[in-house]
Amino acid sequence: MRNILAAAGSVLALAACVAVPRATNELENARAVYRSAAASPEVQARAPFELQAAERALGDAERFQQVDGDPTRVAHFAYLAEQLSRIAATTAQMRAAEAKIATGGEQVSRLQSEVGARERARLQAAAPPKQVQPPAAPLAADIKRLEAGASGYAARETERGWVLTFDSAALFDSGAAALKPEGRKAVQNLAQVMKQHSGRGIAVEGYADSGGSAERSRQLSQARTEAVKQVLVEQGIDPNHVWTRAFGSEYPLAAKERVDFVIAQPAPASSGASTR
Numbered sequence: 126m127r128n129i130l131a132a133a134g135s136v137l138a139l140a141a142c143v144a145v146p147r148a149t150n151e152l153e154n155a156r157a158v159y160r161s162a163a164a165s166p167e168v169q170a171r172a173p174f175e176l177q178a179a180e181r182a183l184g185d186a187e188r189f190q191q192v193d194g195d196p197t198r199v200a201h202f203a204y205l206a207e208q209l210s211r212i213a214a215t216t217a218q219m220r221a222a223e224a225k226i227a228t229g230g231e232q233v234s235r236l237q238s239e240v241g242a243r244e245r246a247r248l249q250a251a252a253p254p255k256q257v258q259p260p261a262a263p264l265a266a267d268i269k270r271l272e273a274g275a276s277g278y279a280a281r282e283t284e285r286g287w288v289l290t291f292d293s294a295a296l297f298d299s300g301a302a303a304l305k306p307e308g309r310k311a312v313q314n315l316a317q318v319m320k321q322h323s324g325r326g327i328a329v330e331g332y333a334d335s336g337g338s339a340e341r342s343r344q345l346s347q348a349r350t351e352a353v354k355q356v357l358v359e360q361g362i363d364p365n366h367v368w369t370r371a372f373g374s375e376y377p378l379a380a381k382e383r384v385d386f387v388i389a390q391p392a393p394a395s396s397g398a399s400t401r
Contacts, residue, residue: 149199151203151204151207152190152200152203154203154207155183155203155204155206155207155210158207158210158211159179159180159183159206159210161210162176162210162211162214163210165214167218167221168214168217171216171217171220172213172214175209175212175213176210176213178209178213179206179210179212182202182209183202183206185202186199186201186202186203186205189202264287265282267318267321268280268287268318268388271314271318272289277291277295278290278291278295278311285387285389286325287387287388288385288386288387288388289386290385291308291311291384291385291386293332293333293349293381293382293384294382295307295308296308296353296384300345302345302348302352303352304353304356309356313356313360315386316356316360316361316362319357319362319366320360320362323363323366326389327357327366327367327386328367328368328369328370328387328389329350329353329354329357329367329369329384329385330350330370330371330372330387331346331347331349331350331370331372331384331385332346332383332384332385333346333371334382343371344371346371346372349384350370350371353369
């Protein structure tokens with residue numbers, strides 16, 4: 126029995142003797158790998174936390190070696206420190222590559238932007254100069270020119286806006302709702318003025334006396350205002366900016382048959398017909 130115990134003790138002593146050099150070698154390897162990683166400015170800048178983890182593991186290995194000399198613990202933490210040092214170095218390399226790729230992408234984007242700017246400048250230089258449109262003449266001046274070139278027509282400015290009054294005989298034959306050629310021309314001329322002042326609306330108000338009943342006069346008045354509106358729309362006036370009103374002959378101001386054009390600001394929201 127005494128011989129067996131002696132033999133076991135010898136084996137354990139031999140194992141310890143083998144483990145100590147192994148732990149010492151692994152600690153030296155760990156120190157070398159850590160020093161290499163810590164000496165790299167790139168690792169210090171791009172993987173500082175990984176390097177700190179390796180430093181802590183190396184410190185644990187050295188502490189266990191000094192305190193109790195347990196070769197197993199020393200070898201474990203030395204191995205851990207070595208691997209963490211290698212991870213720090215690899216991480217720094219990877220982050221450096223990512224930064225290089227990102228920088229390359231920014232350079233590509235900047236180059237594309239510069240090329241686009243040069244192309245826009247080239248196209249602008251090749252484009253013909255824009256023609257400056259002369260400012261629109263005041264509405265009053267346009268109306269005065271209309272008044273000077275038309276017969277059976279008068280204009281005045283009121284609180285409602287500009288009121289242009291045409292004698293019905295200048296636009297229609299007696300009792301008829303179809304515009305005469307000269308009447309159509311007068312409405313077309315008015316449409317050209319309205320197109321120069323597209324923000325305004327126009328009310329077409331008809332006063333007619335058919336010689337019959339008040340209803341018959343109102344119907345004739347309505348038909349005439351609709352005929353006028355149709356020509357305005359044909360000439361490019363927005364139908365939502367034109368509305369009609371038929372008063373017939375019963376309205377007190379209807380001293381004679383006529384058509385009033387009331388040009389107002391702002392334009393009406395919708396068109397339609399109303400009667401009184």
